[in-house]
Amino acid sequence: MTDALLPLLVLWPLATALLALLAMRTSAILLALGTLGNLALAAALAIRLPAGQDVSHNVGSWDAPLGIALRADGLSTFLILITALASPLLALHASAAYERPELRYFAGLFLLFMAALNGLFLAGDLFNLYVTLELLGLSAVALAALSGGPLALAASLRYLLATLTGSMAYLLGVALLYRAAGSLDMLQLAGRGPDLPGGAVAFSLITAGLLLKGAVFPLHFWLPPAHANATPPVSAALSALAVKAPLYLLLRLWMVVYDGAWPLVSDVLLTVGAAGVLWCSVLAIQQQRAKLLVAYSTVAQLGYLLMALALVPVVGAAAYAGFALLLASHLLAKAGLFLAVGNLARRAGHDNMKDFESVVRHMPLSAAAIALAGVSLMGLPPSGGFNGKWLLLQAALEAGKGWVVAVVLAGGLLAAVYVFKLIEHTFGGRDRPDAESLPRRSEWAAFALAGGAIMMGFAGYPALRLLGGVP
């Protein structure tokens, strides 16, 4: 019975997406139905997934290689659940942020984006992963272009070119693997990657493509303009959800198909991640526009994810748990932060931090959301960010990489500088009582997401139990 949930997790958001694009007046209801139904399905899967086991489903009862195999294990179920928890809050914020015609487009594209994400987490073969990656990228680009200004359109076009190039590098890697092994199924390929002719070239292409799509430093050039010029719910969805998927896929392919091969790969990814944390935190501090600051903070935080990912084959459990907790807490914190900053920018009419009016009197919940999300981004206890970084440090010490400790501490301090820069402008400045007041739900959505990042600090045990062992 449980395996019937897997196709439903793709079909439900897809069906509601199509209806939302067709229906003129009911897009708000369909958006709520789509995201809440998806949450119910994700919760059912998380409850019913047998501990430490996989669930799989062959669509239409066709076996691999002809059919489409969907598989869920602890990691994919965990990511589906976290995504499903965040999406109704993003939808709630969006229902207040858009007028009717834009809301219809947002509803359709966002639900399509959710269907692609769920499909990506469940896909069991390399080509279906390519298709879901493309669906994810195309719906994300269309969402980013929704605000329609010349800056947003130029940024979306750049995003499109980057994401297509990434997909093509990935697909070329997959083509080489298929040429060598004659299979696309991840389980049939399990552990065979390093010994296949051309296996190393395929791995390099796949990794480069996924890092470009995941906007990991130094391939992040397209992310800040695309995320900073989109409308707030879209910025939040892209920064929180879209860039995580390629890193998840990299972890799974590396651990399953390549069995965590080549110590050199670990070292390179670890160094690149550390450089990204330091360099992009410094760039975040230098920004004058609040949304650009938050966007650079995303690239910096992706560096931590890459560092945890790099240590998974070396130390196993601690790095794997650290990766999952960092991913989940950054997802919630960044969604909350982007929504809260979007609220401030909407009230001020711009997102230039220096000219933010004193908003804390009018928007206490948004200010609180910035503070709570900031706590998790800095890695202060109690928060999901703290637990994730703690596990990352533990993994680094186990692997004998003492210098990682210095990078994580420096990254935390730099994060404190940019978070306080944001908070300072929220509390300081002149008052502007005539400004437009926002619907309460815009503020509650941001607050609930940022609060969720703090709650991740207390949900560590159930999260780890759901995650199970390294894939």
Place this chain on the structure above:
Amino acid sequence: MSGQACYAVLGALLFCLALHALVVADSNLRRLLAVNVLGSSVFLVLVAGARAADPLPQALVITGIVVAVAATALGLNLLLRLAAAENKDSGPQAEDPA
């Protein structure tokens, strides 16, 4: 070199050329075209990897072409809207020469 290996090498060369064009191109339309050539090169490698009587790569390439068409349509639409938005911004100046 067998015919199939020949196609695979050709695909790899085309991939490098398209990547080069993508990086050095000075207009967005050229970049979009470069990404299309990039896609074709990957499809060539996929088809060249087929063993005798293996229909799977053809099926994959057809799916890939459908995705590429959709992506190109989205890119062209963005290009048109961007041009329209830029014309609106500099409207009076654009009309001066006429």
